[in-house]
Every structure is written in C-alpha cells, then in structure tokens.
Amino acid sequence: MIVGMGGVNAAGRTSGHQAFRRTVIDALPDDDQQQLLLSLAALMGLGSHRDGSWHDARGQAVSASLLAEQCRERVLDHTLIRRIEDPRFNDDGLPANRRASLGLGSELVFRIRRRQLPERLPATWQVRELDRHTLEVTVPPGDLDVMLPETRPALVRAAGQLPSGFDPSRHYRSVHHPRGLSMSIFAASDCLGSSGLTWETLRDRLDPDEVAVYAGNSIGQLDDEGWGGLLKSFVSGNRATSKQMPLGYGQMPADFLNAYVLGSVGGTGAVLGACASFLYNLRLGCEDIRSGQRRAVMVGTSDAPVTPEIIEAFAPWAPWPTTRASRRWTPWNC
Incomplete structure (x- = not known):
C-alpha cells in the first residue's frame, strides 16, 4: 500500500498531484488553474500565504486572483522543459580550457603570487623573490605548454529543471x-x-x-x-x-x-x-x-x-x- 508520495520535478511537487496538474493546466477549470498557479508561485518564491491572506514577492497583500494573474506568465515560462537557466549556459558559452604550445622567441618574464606558483618547476625556470608575497619568474626561449581559457557554445541549451526560484x-x-x-x-x-x-x-x-x-x-x-x-x-x-x-x-x-x-x-x-x-x-x-x-x-x-x-x-x-x-x-x- 502506498501511503504517501513527495518530491519536486520540472512540473512542480509530486504531492497533491501538483506536477500532473501543471502538465494539463489548460484543461483544468478556472478555479483549479488559479489554485495551481498560487501553489506554484509559493514554491517558486513569487508569493506566500500567511495570516489568512496572500502576499506578493515584495510582501504586499494581494488578492488570490490578482496574484495568480500576475504570476501566470512566469510560472508557465519557468516550469517544465525550457532553456537551461544556469548562467554558465548563456550565449557567451561554457567556460573551458584549450591546450596550447607557445613558441617563445625570447625570455618570458612574469610576476605571480607565491601561493599560486606550482611546487615543482621546470629546471630552466628562474625565480626571484620581490617581497614576501610576490615572485618574478623568468622562462627561457623555447616551447611552453599552457592551458588557455576559452568559452565553447553549449551543444544543448534546454532541459527539464526544477521550477525557477525553488x-x-x-x-x-x-x-x-x-x-x-x-x-x-x-x-x-x-x-x-x-x-x-x-x-x-x-x-x-x-x-x-x-x-x-x-x-x-x-x-x-x-x-x-x-x-x-x-x-x-x-x-x-x-x-x-x-x-x-x-x-x-x-x-x-x-x-x-x-x-x-x-x-x-x-x-x-x-x-x-x-x-x-x-x-x-x-x-x-x-x-x-x-x-x-x-x-x-x-x-x-x-x-x-x-x-x-x-x-x-x-x-x-x-x-x-x-x-x-x-x-x-x-x-x-x-
């Protein structure tokens, strides 16, 4: 015998069949749609119910019908499968690195914080202390293997995610x-x-x-x-x-x-x-x-x-x- 169920998926909470109702919201009576929108708005931090009345995200008391209408578009747009909302999947691309080999035609000199310098260095590198926290490193001409930061376009940009704000x-x-x-x-x-x-x-x-x-x-x-x-x-x-x-x-x-x-x-x-x-x-x-x-x-x-x-x-x-x-x-x- 199943006596309880719970959890949250891209459509909302399992308990109370909230998630199922979200998938068929257009077929629900108006009163049921309003109740569903209010419950999802509360889950997503768009409103709350306390002291016997509904309040919007700013804490202002509003009627249930007004809050449901105000939140309807955001609730529908930010549940189910949608564009991935993680900022790493934005148009700038995913943060990544690319291996590269630099051909140094002359000495490369750079300054670095002591704690950022690797423990083991190539034998040809020369290190000079500038102060307690800063070192100066001299790299002789030749090949230098590095990792260059870059961004790569995400191959997939849509997925089922928890309702926004939850x-x-x-x-x-x-x-x-x-x-x-x-x-x-x-x-x-x-x-x-x-x-x-x-x-x-x-x-x-x-x-x-x-x-x-x-x-x-x-x-x-x-x-x-x-x-x-x-x-x-x-x-x-x-x-x-x-x-x-x-x-x-x-x-x-x-x-x-x-x-x-x-x-x-x-x-x-x-x-x-x-x-x-x-x-x-x-x-x-x-x-x-x-x-x-x-x-x-x-x-x-x-x-x-x-x-x-x-x-x-x-x-x-x-x-x-x-x-x-x-x-x-x-x-x-x-």
Missing part, C-alpha cells in the same frame, strides 16, 4: 550538500507530510529491521559539491573537501535519509540502473514487504545532471538536434 537546500540546514541529495531530503520530508502520518509514532511501533530505505541516483552526485568537484579538483586548481567523497556516492540518499531524516537503523540500499533506477528500487521495496521482511519502506530516486560536463557528455549520442548541424545523433532509451 532551491531544496534552503528548506533545511544544508551545508554544501550535492543537489541530488538535497532533492532527496526535501522529497522524503514532502512524502512524510503527504502521508498524514507522524513518523516518530510509526517508528516507535516498528522494529528497526522492519524499516528500509531504497533510494539513489542513476548518475551519481556529479555536481561541484559531490564527485564532480572531486574529480576535477586537480585540473581546476581547487582542493577536494572532506564531504565530496562520501556525499558523492550514488546510494548516499538512502543512507542519509535513513540515518538523519527517519532516524532509523533499518536496512538501506540502492540499485542504480540509469532511467529505470526508481523502478528497480521500487521492486526491492515491494519484495521486502511481500516477503514480510519489512513493514515500512521508503523508495525514491533523484538526479541533478544539468551541469556543463554531464550535458556535454550526453550531447554526442542524444536523440535531439544540437547546435552543430553536422553532429550525428543516436537514439537512447531515457
């Missing part, structure tokens, strides 16, 4: 959590709220082994707060943090939800199977309940793959046209 990490005490993990934590809380059950009461009536969580990410936590930042720390010149490795695991949502959201010591796990990850985890939960091994199971998955690296990795074999007319494409199953 950030799951703002709804709890998040400290550098990967986005996929933040989405899972919000979804679990939303699910418990929609169930109408008090989790503490339910947990106290169950043995720890009768509770399980199956949740994960099909693509892992590959943004800068997870393994994405960890894997490129050397080439980007940034330090790896103590959280990137543990929080980057694909099954981390299950472990985190079980320990810190549910406060449980029951079973956890995750099956990572690309677009079918949720269905695989759902099967685990169903099998546990049918066998009598568990009495309460939370199942879910969340992915946050809208990063330059992941988008560009999918582009060469995606079934949609890209910005390069000559690029071939191959169908894929997601």
Whole structure:
C-alpha cells in the first residue's frame, strides 16, 4: 500500500498531484488553474500565504486572483522543459580550457603570487623573490605548454529543471550538500507530510529491521559539491573537501535519509540502473514487504545532471538536434 508520495520535478511537487496538474493546466477549470498557479508561485518564491491572506514577492497583500494573474506568465515560462537557466549556459558559452604550445622567441618574464606558483618547476625556470608575497619568474626561449581559457557554445541549451526560484537546500540546514541529495531530503520530508502520518509514532511501533530505505541516483552526485568537484579538483586548481567523497556516492540518499531524516537503523540500499533506477528500487521495496521482511519502506530516486560536463557528455549520442548541424545523433532509451 502506498501511503504517501513527495518530491519536486520540472512540473512542480509530486504531492497533491501538483506536477500532473501543471502538465494539463489548460484543461483544468478556472478555479483549479488559479489554485495551481498560487501553489506554484509559493514554491517558486513569487508569493506566500500567511495570516489568512496572500502576499506578493515584495510582501504586499494581494488578492488570490490578482496574484495568480500576475504570476501566470512566469510560472508557465519557468516550469517544465525550457532553456537551461544556469548562467554558465548563456550565449557567451561554457567556460573551458584549450591546450596550447607557445613558441617563445625570447625570455618570458612574469610576476605571480607565491601561493599560486606550482611546487615543482621546470629546471630552466628562474625565480626571484620581490617581497614576501610576490615572485618574478623568468622562462627561457623555447616551447611552453599552457592551458588557455576559452568559452565553447553549449551543444544543448534546454532541459527539464526544477521550477525557477525553488532551491531544496534552503528548506533545511544544508551545508554544501550535492543537489541530488538535497532533492532527496526535501522529497522524503514532502512524502512524510503527504502521508498524514507522524513518523516518530510509526517508528516507535516498528522494529528497526522492519524499516528500509531504497533510494539513489542513476548518475551519481556529479555536481561541484559531490564527485564532480572531486574529480576535477586537480585540473581546476581547487582542493577536494572532506564531504565530496562520501556525499558523492550514488546510494548516499538512502543512507542519509535513513540515518538523519527517519532516524532509523533499518536496512538501506540502492540499485542504480540509469532511467529505470526508481523502478528497480521500487521492486526491492515491494519484495521486502511481500516477503514480510519489512513493514515500512521508503523508495525514491533523484538526479541533478544539468551541469556543463554531464550535458556535454550526453550531447554526442542524444536523440535531439544540437547546435552543430553536422553532429550525428543516436537514439537512447531515457
């Protein structure tokens, strides 16, 4: 028996069927459209309901009908699949680097802060100290391998994204959590709220082994707060943090939800199977309940793959046209 559901996708919250209603908004009666627009406006930070009345983003009291009308265009334009809103995908292009070999016809002299100078230098480089913080480096004529900063046009500029203005990490005490993990934590809380059950009461009536969580990410936590930042720390010149490795695991949502959201010591796990990850985890939960091994199971998955690296990795074999007319494409199953 499914007693609750929660989470947010590009159309809105799963609980209360908000996301479904967004996809069929044009077919809804006017009153239902207004209610949907107001709920999405609240989710996106365009308005709020307090003290028995609606308020706009500036805190001014407005009628429900006026707020819905004011927010309608923005709500419709900034939900579902749309142009990627990450500023790195703007017209200037994605930040990147290009390898180059410079042929120096004469000495190259430059100044650099001491902390920015590599620990190991070529034997032919000469370094002179100018003060405690600044060094002068002389490079002799010859070949010099460098990385030149550049921007590259994004091959894909549209994707399904969370509604604009909604950030799951703002709804709890998040400290550098990967986005996929933040989405899972919000979804679990939303699910418990929609169930109408008090989790503490339910947990106290169950043995720890009768509770399980199956949740994960099909693509892992590959943004800068997870393994994405960890894997490129050397080439980007940034330090790896103590959280990137543990929080980057694909099954981390299950472990985190079980320990810190549910406060449980029951079973956890995750099956990572690309677009079918949720269905695989759902099967685990169903099998546990049918066998009598568990009495309460939370199942879910969340992915946050809208990063330059992941988008560009999918582009060469995606079934949609890209910005390069000559690029071939191959169908894929997601």
